[in-house]
Amino acid sequence: MKKSLLGGLAASTAILFPMVASAQAEVQFWHAFTGRLGELVKAQVEEFNASQSDYVVVESHKGNYSETLNAGIAAFRAGEQPHILMVFEVGTATMMAAGGAVKPVHEVMAESGAEFDADAYIGAVKGYYTSTDGEMLSLPFNSSTPVLWVNRDAMQEAGVDPDTDLSTWQNVGAVLDQLKEGGEECGLVTAWQSWIHLENFSAYHDVPFATRDNGFAGLDTELALNGPAQVAHLTAMGEWARDGKFIYTGRRNEGGANFRAGECALFTESSAGYAGISSEAEFEFDVRPLPYWEGVGNAPQNTIIGGASLWVMSGHEDAEYKGVGEFLSFLSSSDVQASWHQNTGYLPITAEAGVATRAVGFYEQNPGTDVAVIQMTAKEPTANSKGLRLGSFDQIRGIIDEELEGIWAGDKTAQEAMDSAKERGDALLRRFEAANR
Amino acid sequence: MEKRVTFRGWWLPALLIAPQVLISAVFFFYPAGQAIWQSLFIPDPFGLSSQFVGLGNFEFLLSDKFYRASFVTTAVFSILVTLCSMIPALFLAVIADRLIKGSGVYRTLLIWPYAVAPAVAGVLWLFMFNTRVGVVSWYLGNLGYDWNHVLNGGEAMGLVVVASAWGRISYNFLFFFAALQAVPRSVIEAAAIDGARFWKRFWTIVLPLLSPTTFFLLVVNVVYSFFETFGVIHTITSGGPQQSTTILVYKVFSDGFVGQDLGSSSAQSVILLIVVGLLTVIQFKFVEKRVHY
Numbered sequence: 001m002k003k004s005l006l007g008g009l010a011a012s013t014a015i016l017f018p019m020v021a022s023a024q025a026e027v028q029f030w031h032a033f034t035g036r037l038g039e040l041v042k043a044q045v046e047e048f049n050a051s052q053s054d055y056v057v058v059e060s061h062k063g064n065y066s067e068t069l070n071a072g073i074a075a076f077r078a079g080e081q082p083h084i085l086m087v088f089e090v091g092t093a094t095m096m097a098a099g100g101a102v103k104p105v106h107e108v109m110a111e112s113g114a115e116f117d118a119d120a121y122i123g124a125v126k127g128y129y130t131s132t133d134g135e136m137l138s139l140p141f142n143s144s145t146p147v148l149w150v151n152r153d154a155m156q157e158a159g160v161d162p163d164t165d166l167s168t169w170q171n172v173g174a175v176l177d178q179l180k181e182g183g184e185e186c187g188l189v190t191a192w193q194s195w196i197h198l199e200n201f202s203a204y205h206d207v208p209f210a211t212r213d214n215g216f217a218g219l220d221t222e223l224a225l226n227g228p229a230q231v232a233h234l235t236a237m238g239e240w241a242r243d244g245k246f247i248y249t250g251r252r253n254e255g256g257a258n259f260r261a262g263e264c265a266l267f268t269e270s271s272a273g274y275a276g277i278s279s280e281a282e283f284e285f286d287v288r289p290l291p292y293w294e295g296v297g298n299a300p301q302n303t304i305i306g307g308a309s310l311w312v313m314s315g316h317e318d319a320e321y322k323g324v325g326e327f328l329s330f331l332s333s334s335d336v337q338a339s340w341h342q343n344t345g346y347l348p349i350t351a352e353a354g355v356a357t358r359a360v361g362f363y364e365q366n367p368g369t370d371v372a373v374i375q376m377t378a379k380e381p382t383a384n385s386k387g388l389r390l391g392s393f394d395q396i397r398g399i400i401d402e403e404l405e406g407i408w409a410g411d412k413t414a415q416e417a418m419d420s421a422k423e424r425g426d427a428l429l430r431r432f433e434a435a436n437r
Numbered sequence: 438m439e440k441r442v443t444f445r446g447w448w449l450p451a452l453l454i455a456p457q458v459l460i461s462a463v464f465f466f467y468p469a470g471q472a473i474w475q476s477l478f479i480p481d482p483f484g485l486s487s488q489f490v491g492l493g494n495f496e497f498l499l500s501d502k503f504y505r506a507s508f509v510t511t512a513v514f515s516i517l518v519t520l521c522s523m524i525p526a527l528f529l530a531v532i533a534d535r536l537i538k539g540s541g542v543y544r545t546l547l548i549w550p551y552a553v554a555p556a557v558a559g560v561l562w563l564f565m566f567n568t569r570v571g572v573v574s575w576y577l578g579n580l581g582y583d584w585n586h587v588l589n590g591g592e593a594m595g596l597v598v599v600a601s602a603w604g605r606i607s608y609n610f611l612f613f614f615a616a617l618q619a620v621p622r623s624v625i626e627a628a629a630i631d632g633a634r635f636w637k638r639f640w641t642i643v644l645p646l647l648s649p650t651t652f653f654l655l656v657v658n659v660v661y662s663f664f665e666t667f668g669v670i671h672t673i674t675s676g677g678p679q680q681s682t683t684i685l686v687y688k689v690f691s692d693g694f695v696g697q698d699l700g701s702s703s704a705q706s707v708i709l710l711i712v713v714g715l716l717t718v719i720q721f722k723f724v725e726k727r728v729h730y
Contacts, residue, residue, distance in 0.1 A: 066694070066695060070694055070697075073482050073483060073697065076483050076484070077483065077484045094482060094697060097481065098481065098482065098483045098485065099485075100483070100485045101483040101485060248587060248588055249568070249569070249587060250587050251675065251677065254587075257569060257570075258569060261569075263569075392696045392697070392698065394695050394696065395691065395692070395695050395696035395698075398675075398676075398691065398695065401677065402676075402677060402678070402679045402680055403679075405587075405588060405677055405678040405679050406679050408588055409588045409589070409590075409678065409679070411679070424503065427497075427501070428696065428698075431479065431497070431698060431701070432698075434479050434488065434490075435479045435480065435481045435482075435487075435488070435698070435700070436481055437488070
């Protein structure tokens with residue numbers, strides 16, 4: 001049933017492809033960006049198309065991250081797959097396991113002969129998308145990492161010095177008390193709770209989120225998110241939730257609306273929230289590094305990325321792959337990367353792009369935009385902070401969300417919730433292992 | 438006494454039922470067969486390989502206590518949606534039936550919500566009850582009630598039930614209204630002459646005469662609440678908080694299209710098929726006995 005449904009879906013989208021003159025090799029590029037980000041992707045594609053006459057890249061938007069991945073999978077099953085598919089970091093393990101469906105980027109680049117240096121990408125980003133033997137499998141595209149956003153006006157109103165040190169959760173806890181005493185109704189709010197308060201939390205404190213190097217070393221990985229460090233953090237968060245100092249608003253980035261409207265003092269959210277916050281906030285705000293628990297693990301280690309990478313799919317002509325190589329080479333060039341970083345608030349994912357951005361004085365004009373970069377690159381990543389590579393991870397995040405809601409509602413202790421998340425998540429990991437044996 | 442029209446020969450009847458058989462085969466039997474077949478495998482998402490596991494997918498599902506809990510959630514949800522969509526519809530139909538002037542306007546207005554797609558209805562209700570900007574939650578807050586369906590499972594269930602039942606009231610209204618119009622006036626007038634008041638007449642005459650319609654709507658609404666409420670749940674709660682609004686069909690979606698686990702997803706479709714089949718058989722066997730045609 002599913003197969004025919006997916007096939008039909010793919011077939012119907014295939015009809016919508018714009019027609020292009022046949023002299024040039026055509027490269028299909030499916031992505032998940034709308035709005036401002038969608039326009040920027042379009043501009044990149046247009047610039048590439050105008051720069052040469054052998055290839056034409058055709059970009060199309062296929063819905064949100066999950067929908068884009070589904071569209072790519074459905075299309076592959078129907079034999080209508082695009083050349084380049086954008087896949088969010090959560091889908092990385094799924095793509096890596098699909099050996100026959102993808103053509104590794106290092107192979108594409110070597111065959112096409114286009115100019116490309118995988119080592120230009122910063123370690124924390126590159127590590128996420130390379131195989132265990134160091135070969136780049138997909139091209140990093142947009143990456144961000146969580147930071148702490150501070151509403152300075154709200155702090156001031158509640159009688160808290162806005163320049164208070166917020167680098168540790170111990171300090172944040174004290175500030176939340178002061179904020180509450182000062183009459184602030186929403187001390188702390190968060191987006192993407194699993195990504196920030198478990199996945200990044202674990203990396204930042206150098207404790208495992210899952211065994212087998214967070215899944216990098218094999219499919220037989222198990223979740224380890226019920227460790228003492230994570231449980232202690234979630235217990236503290238649960239107490240803050242009970243006292244009304246941490247307000248839960250939903251599983252995605254619903255909290256962003258509260259923060260941008262000036263209703264909350266502190267907000268843990270992706271560094272890519274910069275575009276939205278800077279354009280909407282009618283108050284003074286700061287970007288601070290994500291807090292850590294002083295004395296827990298090796299904190300602060302480094303945080304990990306969220307975002308997407310570009311996968312090249314198998315089953316196309318050599319001439320077209322040459323075009324793919326040229327396009328990816330263009331995307332990885334320093335100019336393209338630097339302007340992408342400056343326009344979007346995503347991280348500069350090549351070292352050169354970071355240097356170029358600093359050289360033009362961007363960070364002085366936009367204070368705080370380099371906090372995320374420093375936080376991610378200050379230390380060499382360890383086995384616990386290289387990233388995550390777990391199958392069915394989108395769904396495991398759903399399970400984690402459910403269990404976290406149990407803590408915030410006061411129905412479960414942090415230990416109970418995380419034990420249950422591990423048990424349920426492990427069952428999915430075993431199924432993924434079985435499907436990809 | 439039964440009247441039956443019979444055809445001579447077989448080709449005309451065969452021709453007449455052919456379109457329906459063809460549609461059922463293409464849109465029902467073929468996909469259902471595929472689902473049953475796929476439920477015996479664990480395939481990888483790209484369809485590159487798959488492993489035969491026999492009834493392994495079913496074992497995996499039925500040993501999962503959250504999946505079993507989802508049956509209870511589904512039962513509660515379906516009963517509530519069916520009740521909340523049928524009782525107000527009947528009430529409105531009775532009132533509209535009594536109107537002499539302007540009933541056309543009321544009818545039209547009452548039918549409107551049916552034109553709203555479930556996902557859109559979900560977004561509408563979500564806006565009204567949004568914990569931050571919702572109109573209703575703001576009024577509730579003024580009354581001293583702290584509405585928070587993102588953490589309170591009961592409130593989340595209430596919200597998805599109301600959002601699912603709302604558009605459905607129109608559909609049910611339409612059927613009840615038509616059925617009410619078909620109740621013979623002479624019977625009601627005779628009862629009125631005998632001194633039966635409105636509600637007495639309603640309980641003893643009108644309601645029994647409506648029973649075929651009520652039964653039909655019961656079956657249709659249960660099926661609706663099982664399958665078509667997906668959009669509402671997806672837009673409002675995504676099955677949360679915790680698992681309080683994860684009904685069976687939502688889990689089919691999330692395992693199949695979020696988890697890419699097509700084996701488990703197919704197995705769930707098969708289980709759902711069996712559950713709804715059983716429910717319909719039960720309804721026809723036991724409830725229909727009380728229906729007077």
